[in-house]
Amino acid sequence: MTRYALTLEYDGRPYMGFQRQAHGPSVQQAFEEAAETVVGHPVTLHSAGRTDTGVHARAMRAHFDSEKTLPPFRMGEALNARLRLAEQAVAVLDCVEVSEDWHARFTCLGRSYEYVIANRRAPLVLEAGRAWRIAQDLDAGAMHEAAQVLVGRHDFTTFRSAQCQSASPVKTLRHLSVRREGDHVIVAAEARSFLHHQVRSMVGCLALVGEGRWTAADMRDALEAADRRRLGHNAPPDGLYFMGALYPGE
Template identity: 40%
Template sequence: MKIAIGIEYHGAYFQGWQSQPNHRGVQDALEAAIAEVAGEAVRLHAAGRTDTGVHALMQVAHFETTAIRPQQAWVRGTNAHLPPWVRVLWAYGVSDDFHARFSARARSYQYVLYNHAVAPASQHGRVGWYHRPLAADAMQQAIQGLIGEHDFSAFRASECQASSPIRTMHDATVSQQGRYIIFSFRANAFLQHQIRNMVGALIYVGQGKLDVPAFSALLQQKDRTLSPPTFMPDGLYFTGVTYDEHWQLPVCEACWD
């Protein structure tokens, strides 16, 4: 059987999604817990890999097993063997041709930034922080230039192993809710550190260090060394994956409204 699962996790407790030699990856925790339910080792394949400190409200992964279990057993049984900072939200049997990564049509992320002179205590590790006032309107104007198909080399990590820097950004917005500024992105796929690098550059726009034409020029220059530094991971959330309807997955994007 092939089982797809929806997953939520607090990234501060892990060294990213991918399995690690010290077993500190989200993948390690989930594979060990699912194996307890299945009675055999399993291998998870995720829709996208998140870095250390990055959270997920709706990650999607799949695994194959010979074990026959009720769908709720894959949820409740697995969660019984997990630490409280990671949870399986749903499980659903899928056909053999489904793949959590390759069947995905788009991925959605949001970056939640706390914009205040004093860093937050209760939200420590769960939101990004910048201490000076930012102009959300200017950042919203600049972010519109990211929509469409582009070479995103300007916002790509130097160690990124993707074969191509070309990605299609379907949506990109900036909104403000009190002291929180929320950056929302939906694309067919993302490069390593791409969102954190884009947010770092947008914050320069919000400060007035870059104007909108200068931000657009960064994208066109395709040179990571000319762009602002990578921003902290704390406020980054993987919020959803888009699949064709025929898969009938119970996937709903968990967004900040």
């Protein structure tokens, strides 16, 4: 049995999220079906994060176990060939062999996301489904300042979806920054793990700050209330990208 660790890129638009669903396509199913034709037996893909419908990944980390052993480079090439044949919007960026104690989800030390806001009036064409368009001029500096309120160990109940299955609402947000690049405003977030919808919920509230409707103090009040009804706004999935994960020894 050989464990392969993968770095995956995917476009979230055709999928009902990462995780296999009974009633629609998923990244997991797309990958597993491709892998099964390569290795000749059922495969389970484990990932660092389980992104929602419409959320993208630039570098999702994942693994699967194979009874067929190929050199990792050839395995990656074979998987990409099958994924292309099936016209899936998933690609293997990297494939390496790892020991059986390496687990994409359970040994992961950190996850990072970026959220892309296209701050412009015109409807999105080249970025349709790939960014959140906000027409009103955003104050990225004020957003960055308010973001610092959220950094650290907090009860993030306000920023948690009703479907969240995490045992505790307390998480440590290591990094949250907001930067402007031309007509884009980019929010970067890093933590060991996130609650369901946490990044999109934080971004929704940061957008209110950027529009001048919330202050950093409103952000602090919302956080301290630990009450989902205090959530200002949930950002759409379009602009969210899983950017990377960190493992011991990296």
